Amino acid sequence: MAHSLHLTVDGQEHKLAVDPRTTLLDALRDRLGVMSAKKGCDHGQCGACTVLVDGRRLNSCLALALTHDGSEVTTSDGLAPAGELSTLHRTFLAQDAFQCGYCTPGQVCSAAGMLQEAAEDAPSVVTEDLEGPIELSDAEIRERMSGNLCRCGAYVNIVAAVSQAAEESR
Amino acid sequence: MSDLLPTTSIGTHQVRLDGPDKVRGRAPYAYEHPLDDPLYLYPLQAEIARGRAAHIDTSAAEAADGVVHVLTHTNAPDLEDTEDGELAILRSAEIGFRGQYLGAVIATTPEQARYAAGLVDIGYEQEEHDVELREDHPASREPESGSGDVFAGDFDAAFAEAAVSIDERYSTPMEHNNPMEPHTTVARWDGSELTLWTSTQGAHPARSTLAPILGLDPDRIRIISPHVGGGFGSKGVPHADMMLAALAAIAAPGRPVKYAVSRQQMFSITGYRAPTLQHIRLGARADGTLTAFAYDAVSLSSQTKEFPEEATKPGRMMYAGDNRRLTQRVVPLDVPVPSWMRAPGEAPGMVGLEIAMDELAVAAGLDPIELRVRNEPETDPDTGLPFNRRRLVDCLREGAKRFGWEERNPQPRTRRENGWLIGMGVAASTYPAGRQPGSVARIRRMPAGYEVAIGAADLGTGTWTALSQVAADALDVPIGQVELRIGDTALPNATVAGGSTGLVSWSAAVFAATEAFRAEHGTDPAVGAEAQGEAEANPAAEKFALHSFGAHFAEVRIHPATGEIRLGRMFGMFSAGRIVNPSTARSQFIGGMTMGVGMALHEKGELDPRFGHVVNHDLAEYHVPVNADIARIEAEWLDEEDPHAGPLGARGIGEIGIVGAAAAIANAAFNATGVRIRDLPIFGDAFLPT
Ligand code: FES
Ligand code: FES
Numbered sequence: 001m002a003h004s005l006h007l008t009v010d011g012q013e014h015k016l017a018v019d020p021r022t023t024l025l026d027a028l029r030d031r032l033g034v035m036s037a038k039k040g041c042d043h044g045q046c047g048a049c050t051v052l053v054d055g056r057r058l059n060s061c062l063a064l065a066l067t068h069d070g071s072e073v074t075t076s077d078g079l080a081p082a083g084e085l086s087t088l089h090r091t092f093l094a095q096d097a098f099q100c101g102y103c104t105p106g107q108v109c110s111a112a113g114m115l116q117e118a119a120e121d122a123p124s125v126v127t128e129d130l131e132g133p134i135e136l137s138d139a140e141i142r143e144r145m146s147g148n149l150c151r152c153g154a155y156v157n158i159v160a161a162v163s164q165a166a167e168e169s170r
Numbered sequence: 171m172s173d174l175l176p177t178t179s180i181g182t183h184q185v186r187l188d189g190p191d192k193v194r195g196r197a198p199y200a201y202e203h204p205l206d207d208p209l210y211l212y213p214l215q216a217e218i219a220r221g222r223a224a225h226i227d228t229s230a231a232e233a234a235d236g237v238v239h240v241l242t243h244t245n246a247p248d249l250e251d252t253e254d255g256e257l258a259i260l261r262s263a264e265i266g267f268r269g270q271y272l273g274a275v276i277a278t279t280p281e282q283a284r285y286a287a288g289l290v291d292i293g294y295e296q297e298e299h300d301v302e303l304r305e306d307h308p309a310s311r312e313p314e315s316g317s318g319d320v321f322a323g324d325f326d327a328a329f330a331e332a333a334v335s336i337d338e339r340y341s342t343p344m345e346h347n348n349p350m351e352p353h354t355t356v357a358r359w360d361g362s363e364l365t366l367w368t369s370t371q372g373a374h375p376a377r378s379t380l381a382p383i384l385g386l387d388p389d390r391i392r393i394i395s396p397h398v399g400g401g402f403g404s405k406g407v408p409h410a411d412m413m414l415a416a417l418a419a420i421a422a423p424g425r426p427v428k429y430a431v432s433r434q435q436m437f438s439i440t441g442y443r444a445p446t447l448q449h450i451r452l453g454a455r456a457d458g459t460l461t462a463f464a465y466d467a468v469s470l471s472s473q474t475k476e477f478p479e480e481a482t483k484p485g486r487m488m489y490a491g492d493n494r495r496l497t498q499r500v501v502p503l504d505v506p507v508p509s510w511m512r513a514p515g516e517a518p519g520m521v522g523l524e525i526a527m528d529e530l531a532v533a534a535g536l537d538p539i540e541l542r543v544r545n546e547p548e549t550d551p552d553t554g555l556p557f558n559r560r561r562l563v564d565c566l567r568e569g570a571k572r573f574g575w576e577e578r579n580p581q582p583r584t585r586r587e588n589g590w591l592i593g594m595g596v597a598a599s600t601y602p603a604g605r606q607p608g609s610v611a612r613i614r615r616m617p618a619g620y621e622v623a624i625g626a627a628d629l630g631t632g633t634w635t636a637l638s639q640v641a642a643d644a645l646d647v648p649i650g651q652v653e654l655r656i657g658d659t660a661l662p663n664a665t666v667a668g669g670s671t672g673l674v675s676w677s678a679a680v681f682a683a684t685e686a687f688r689a690e691h692g693t694d695p696a697v698g699a700e701a702q703g704e705a706e707a708n709p710a711a712e713k714f715a716l717h718s719f720g721a722h723f724a725e726v727r728i729h730p731a732t733g734e735i736r737l738g739r740m741f742g743m744f745s746a747g748r749i750v751n752p753s754t755a756r757s758q759f760i761g762g763m764t765m766g767v768g769m770a771l772h773e774k775g776e777l778d779p780r781f782g783h784v785v786n787h788d789l790a791e792y793h794v795p796v797n798a799d800i801a802r803i804e805a806e807w808l809d810e811e812d813p814h815a816g817p818l819g820a821r822g823i824g825e826i827g828i829v830g831a832a833a834a835i836a837n838a839a840f841n842a843t844g845v846r847i848r849d850l851p852i853f854g855d856a857f858l859p860t
Contacts, residue, residue: 021281030210030280035202036195038399040350041433045789048350077194089193093185096753099761100630101192102351102399108193146796149789151350151400152630153764154757155800 010078047148057113076105099152219782250385269438323493332453351399357419372666403510441509460491524833550715569743593842599720619651632754670822678705733854747812759805762827
């Protein structure tokens, strides 16, 4: 019943065979041993499994692995070379934007995807001027990061970290 | 009073040492340790709330591809001790609550385990169940494991004579800890030793709980738990999931069996905060000083195992008043087993009590801060002991200043902005400053510093960092020369990370070990030199009532047309002794307050009386705060050291952030609208005309 597919994960190419029921998240964790993407709910309700697929943020628990044959997947661990830290990694550390760290790789990937969306002027529900460039106010960040739950309650610091990263990469 | 430790690292901002691995996702949680050739477990759960699983036919599941074993009560490994109704699983066909484990399928892939679980045919003999908590429930009784009732003076007479009084009922709902990392155990039995990679707030305590039940010498169980993805109490004691994984491993020896509890399963397996009903009567003189104090609370418990959610706990020590009556009852019903959730007792208790105090302030025509000031007890009303240093009033006054309390109009419904009603509220916070004896630390001289080993846990609390800071100052070396090892029963014994006792208890062990190390090896020890030390009980606990205090301030806005309620800002001012790491401490305070916002505005497990399960058993329907719900939350603390807390001078801070937070929000809602909230959570319909 297994079907094969190709995935590039954090720059590394993999050929693997999976059950058609296997989610992208389980393919990463159970088949490839890539544990940076976390499982918090398996139902698209928490964001812990957020990865970038071909540059877009995605809840990997909601995607079947086979539908992503040939995709390029980036986890938080793939955002910087081993031993180094990306801007978001650094600002999350500097702002203490996590406690237990379980939601964190998902938050980081979500933030990376979100900064890109904002750079492309994609409006959110709190955006007032739908045509203009996006000003990443705290309200915008909160809204755009609300798909990622943090039960430790690090939201205030997550907003500060994302805001700092946005500032630095301007 | 012991001498305070001179500090270099303690008290300074220190970025989390485990941080770089956590942000990248490289720190291994329970499921994530690389192990070869694992098996996967999917559980079978009861679909009725009471009765028997009269027949269980596993043949189709056993015949399915990849299935290695199907575990049920008919073939489960023996248990030595079956006293604990929650943990002694798979003993018989009897069913005590909906969701109870009836067995498990173990297979070579997670997909097949889950699929095959669906092939197991279970026939039920159903009995009538009862899951509804009522104040006058005939099964209501005194808890076996409670703190006991309090009767002092003559409450009835004093209450009858009181110039000002309130007599109201409050309730808090069923709440679920929902740490983001679901409870997970990977278990391997090699024929003589059981290894559990699990997610626990206490590796050693979990081992001492499981060992006698399994009939194994504790030396034959190893628990490994270096990183824990949140717990909030639900990983403080082992729940049935850990036992199920252990039994599965014993039944399928040789290969690791992985069991990550699903989010839905967590609602019936991994503990929850039991709902409480609280009846509070307060009587005071015209100046607001309390003369009569009655607090009668009932909480839901389980027939399977008792857990009293003692809402009356903070009422025992918070305020003065000579004529007192506090009673705590439990109603054990056919429900899942409740357990610890962040500040058990205090969190729900300070909802009723702090709303009641706000009501009394209104009745007495006093500012709620002033009312509390007038009711400061001189000694602990519960034990008669002097307090360590009760700084509630300082927290209230300093907090009021920083929050801008003077802008508040005590008259409700007087402030409107952009069509919204705005209100401010205050509530006090408290939590006992416990320190547990028995933790042991081992210090070893390494070529470039010291290894400090203790089986402690970091569930987001910052242990990796803060305990390294403590060890650095104890050993008088820079933090970079401390190599901390935690989260493993192969390390010396550590008490649980719970009840705000973790860091202070483990630090006491580190101090004892440092002293032993110095005594044995002097100041210039050879590489390899080592010594151990054990934490003793805090001697001050016999002479003083040891507590932390705090004050929460909240501003909310409520839309009169829709009833929508939003948190505008929140400020917490705390007195918790010395703060070891201001960065991680602030996160913990704010995290507790954020969970308090959930308690106030979002969280409620809806237990269906017809079927006995929590209907909203996932994160889409059991709401916890999301980023957009949390605007501004700030926390500060009084700059102080606790002279009765030992050399560290610190008290634990894991719980105090949540205690009282929800009441401050409910009181703010009253100030905004004039609608008195006595039942949590606060939904918009409370503010709409009925
Ligand atoms: S695990 Fe995918 S959204 Fe929760
Ligand atoms: S850091 Fe623990 S859930 Fe976000």
